[in-house]
Amino acid sequence: MLNCHDATQLMSEQQDRRLTLSERLSLRIHLLVCDGCRNFGMQMQSLRRFLRGYARGESEEFPPQDDAKNER
Numbered sequence: 001m002l003n004c005h006d007a008t009q010l011m012s013e014q015q016d017r018r019l020t021l022s023e024r025l026s027l028r029i030h031l032l033v034c035d036g037c038r039n040f041g042m043q044m045q046s047l048r049r050f051l052r053g054y055a056r057g058e059s060e061e062f063p064p065q066d067d068a069k070n071e072r
């Protein structure tokens with residue numbers, strides 16, 4: 001089973017490469033049982049969306065959330 005470090009690592013890697021089936025499966029199982037990493041994943045998605053908007057000059061649409069408290 002993945003630990004939180006591995007899970008967050010995989011979540012950031014999956015932005016850049018395709019995860020293998022077993023990686024995706026392990027990640028999904030981890031996210032089912034771990035709220036912290038699930039939140040992290042959602043924040044990462046929001047952040048990416050925000051950054052994409054920001055790059056196009058649409059920053060108001062999606063203010064970044066200052067929720068880094070769940071970091072482990």
Ligand SMILES: [Zn+2]
Pocket residue numbers: 003004005007030034035036037038
């Ligand atoms: Zn976790």
